[in-house]
Amino acid sequence: xxxxxHGPAAGGGASYPxxxxxxxxxxxxxxxxxxxxxxxxxxxxFDVILTSPLVRTRQTAEALASMFREPPPIVNAPSLAPxxxxxxxxEELGKQxxxxxxxxxxxxxxxxxxxAARLTGLRKPIEFKKxxxxxxxxxxxxxxxxxxLKWFLTPRIxxxxx
Numbered sequence: 001x002x003x004x005x006h007g008p009a010a011g012g013g014a015s016y017p018x019x020x021x022x023x024x025x026x027x028x029x030x031x032x033x034x035x036x037x038x039x040x041x042x043x044x045x046f047d048v049i050l051t052s053p054l055v056r057t058r059q060t061a062e063a064l065a066s067m068f069r070e071p072p073p074i075v076n077a078p079s080l081a082p083x084x085x086x087x088x089x090x091e092e093l094g095k096q097x098x099x100x101x102x103x104x105x106x107x108x109x110x111x112x113x114x115x116a117a118r119l120t121g122l123r124k125p126i127e128f129k130k131x132x133x134x135x136x137x138x139x140x141x142x143x144x145x146x147x148x149l150k151w152f153l154t155p156r157i158x159x160x161x162x
Contacts, residue, residue, distance in 0.1 A: 036067030121146030
């Protein structure tokens, strides 16, 4: 599966007192579309994109999906919201894995980095810049052993490719 951190979002504070409604910036959307072009150029495909219920993660999934010839479906996964538990996320991945093999998940830091670390057997979280994508292969869900980190693409690398 492919963990992805949401793209650059508008600042919080008085403009967005409800953090769940904070959108991506126009520049953030453009950067994610370039990242989507890069993923297409690298022959990366997704059968589904799971996203946290927050606006900025949904917009991230939509921007990436819009670059694919056949955009994958986007599914709301409350377990990916900030504070979601590892077990709840793995359970959601397991449900999706019954029908789909190439699963992307769009979430938040530190949760997305902690999930990637746990699934690869690392003790410290993997740092995800906004818009970063990686591929982790697992033999089964729930995982019975450590998954393999196949690649990790920073936003800068994705923009250069896209």
